[in-house]
Amino acid sequence: AQTVTQSQPEMSVQEAETVTLSCTYDTSESDYYLFWYKQPPSRQMILVIRQEAYKQQNATENRFSVNFQKAAKSFSLKISDSQLGDAAMYFCAYRSADRNRDDKIIFGKGTRLHILP
């Protein structure tokens, strides 16, 4: 069964600095999708960024980028120029691309990110 591990329960970063959140996963599949979701204190979870495993190029969305290392099964999220609004719980998630298999989305336990003014 697939698993997703976020080894940092909490992190802090100074405003305007860069921070990297770690995520590792375990799977025997070769085709899958990876996601980072953000849950601010207001609770509504939103998608930050997604990566298709067959794409070698790392996904980027403005200040958010990932470092996808398929062989190492690592999918870290880098936030540049951190802003107060980035304070949230961040969840890494995995989903198989094979709809004939167990393709439910699997979340890590989350990393709570604090932004220090």
Next chain:
Amino acid sequence: KAGVTQTPRYLIKTRGQQVTLSCSPISGHRSVSWYQQTPGQGLQFLFEYFSETQRNKGNFPGRFSGRQFSNSRSEMNVSTLELGDSALYLCASSRWMEGVYNSPLHFGNGTRLTVT
């Protein structure tokens, strides 16, 4: 476009009772999934529905059930509530359809269930 709507926002129930939570997806979204969020276990998948059919089910006891209606609205039901069922229950919708497998989830604000 209205987002995912979950009702009620808060619920307090007693052990042994049952509860029904409701989720209205974004218009045009046919897939609805449910998650249980607790501080200890994180976010755990409950089930997913597409076009009124359950596609996937997580590792939860049979006390947890759900359904989806023809208008894509979904309900989940928990019977014989236990203290450990206290959690934030999140619903998400997506435009999943054949071949579009990485469509993002759009979450509601959740229902906070407290079992006493």
